[in-house]
């Protein structure tokens with residue numbers, strides 16, 4: 086049986102492209118309207134894996150997704166870095182002057198902020214997913230409406246591209262997590278994502294960071310995420326890479342007893358940047 090893989094969005098979305106890049110084409114894609122539905126589908130065993138965008142080089146972190154990892158107890162087994170080149174597309178025959186409204190996923194709209202500023206008269210509408218906006222234009226024969234989506238979406242649904250690579254900065258990348266219900270037992274991992282909180286006292290976070298430096302471990306990212314039950318308190322999500330696993334085990338030995346809620350979200354191989 087083919088592996089069932091949940092994506093946020095529809096066929097032709099960036100999540101779809103990320104899933105195929107990592108897992109190949111011989112998989113069963115399960116389309117989910119929201120990140121929450123995606124997380125729930127995986128937690129309930131309706132799919133084997135899920136692909137979840139976590140951060141973008143222009144628009145930043147997708148903060149609610151960090152909370153979903155914890156809420157649904159999902160594990161990171163890999164990551165994908167995808168170049169995101171947004172295209173402005175319309176129903177065949179429509180021209181730039183016809184456009185009154187532009188639709189896309191919220192993150193895609195954020196990434197095209199500069200381009201949209203040049204067209205202040207356009208109504209900007211958030212939608213579930215980039216590919217769905219393209220699909221709707223064709224299926225509902227919408228005039229005066231443009232979608233911001235991938236070249237793949239324009240091909241799949243048959244739209245005309247009026248402007249290419251309209252993101253604010255040409256080098257635009259989104260990082261996706263590959264998620265499962267259980268940890269993978271990879272032998273040769275050299276990247277780890279973990280979450281912890283520290284006591285509200287001076288130097289508590291610095292102490293953890295110092296231990297990372299002492300083990301000669303590189304911290305790729307730190308993200309603070311609000312703890313909703315404790316207003317103005319935060320948990321920290323960090324990604325670390327190292328050469329030898331021993332460095333990581335040494336770090337765990339040093340910090341585990343100081344942190345009450347250390348959680349390993351995943352041990353995996355870094356994606357190709």
Ligand SMILES: O=C(O)C(=O)C[C@]1(C(=O)O)C=C[C@@H](O)C=C1
Nearest residue numbers: 098099100138190192214215259
């Ligand atoms: O709408 C899509 O096509 C998606 O796959 C979603 C998404 C995101 O969630 O960030 C994925 C990559 C891009 O950053 C823009 C949108």
